[in-house]
Amino acid sequence: MLSRVVRIFETFGPDATALRVSDIARRTGLHVATASRLVDELVSYGWLQRDADRRIRIGVRIWELASRASPTLSLREAAMPFMEDLHAVVGQHTQLGVLEGREVLFVERLSAPGAVVNLTRIAGRLPLHASSSGLVLLAHAPAEFQDEMLASPLTAFTASTVADPARLRSLLADIRRNGFAYCEGFFDNEATGIAVPLRGPGGEVVAALSVIVPIDGDAHPQIPALRAAARGISRAMGAENSSH
């Protein structure tokens, strides 16, 4: 039964924020009567909510339950003051990503109107090998996980995406040595992503902090501000040694 509830929640997304029960039934493969009964029960707990026009949305209550004790909330609260300062100085997209499954999941983003195109969004994902945040997380992931990722098909999103396993392995070593990932047009031809690792209390890499800037021009001068912010956030999370 729980698997059906999970399937119902999986049908919602950024492009499907309000669904009719018949849509939910079709997308989950559940009978309309089953979907309708489960939706009613979820609405009664506030986990889903019903619009005036009877369309179903994700409930505010489940967001509250998932957020108030979430490990990402303490990460976000430690990071936010530093992200705001960085955002003010760099004037471009600033984001916070964690490793989730085989992708990077963005848990926070500060954007400026008129900043370069940015394909990420809060609670959105990007592939590990094609984003600066993902590469930082992959560079610090266990060797077995790296081997598995390098052995799987790697999509080239642009001519600059590093999709060759040997070159990618060497890039990961560079990222660990340099302490940052600098990715010109890896995912989008117009954008450069720069990311640095954030460390938890045990010194382990728990997240990546990144900025997205226009590809025209050298963004290396942004790196010291990004690294300084990462040290501050890592220290706020209790990392004893926040150097890379």
Next chain:
Amino acid sequence: MLSRVVRIFETFGPDATALRVSDIARRTGLHVATASRLVDELVSYGWLQRDADRRIRIGVRIWELASRASPTLSLREAAMPFMEDLHAVVGQHTQLGVLEGREVLFVERLSAPGAVVNLTRIAGRLPLHASSSGLVLLAHAPAEFQDEMLASPLTAFTASTVADPARLRSLLADIRRNGFAYCEGFFDNEATGIAVPLRGPGGEVVAALSVIVPIDGDAHPQIPALRAAARGISRAMGAENSSH
């Protein structure tokens, strides 16, 4: 069965972010074997996660599912650029709250180190009658809901809390007429809260934007900046007429 899953999630909170299965069983009243089986199943879906020390936490996956299609995410994304500007100008706590049940639920907060004490937190709640955000939301709620709230016991958190139904009804009328709530020490003796309504596409009040400032000194000069930000956010959400 779903009610048991809901009870498991309800046991987690800001002060209980990591629990043992035995704690979950005790807090939910479930048998340890039942709790253990449900926790295992929820871990398999990523809705809960198990630490290295076998303690259970809220899973990142349920946060992602709850966030990516959440009605509060679009509100938050519309509000955030304006909130950042307001936060930079006012230099104090800036927050975004929605009506959830009989309380105000804060879906976003920007804080400054060294700003006045603030008892709210993201995904935290405050009573409607004792917070500026709550009063704005209550002032614009349906009359039946207001009657119900005014008829229920109203806690006085400080000597300034308006806990008398007749005075509260008159205060709500003032808030509607003035377009803002100005609350000196209603919830905490050291803080003044100021809140204004945010409107959705149909002109209905969907949220409250507030700042929390130290009680010493007149904070009325902050009101124009707060109202200007509220107009910008309401327009970004598609409100045709964002005046109050």
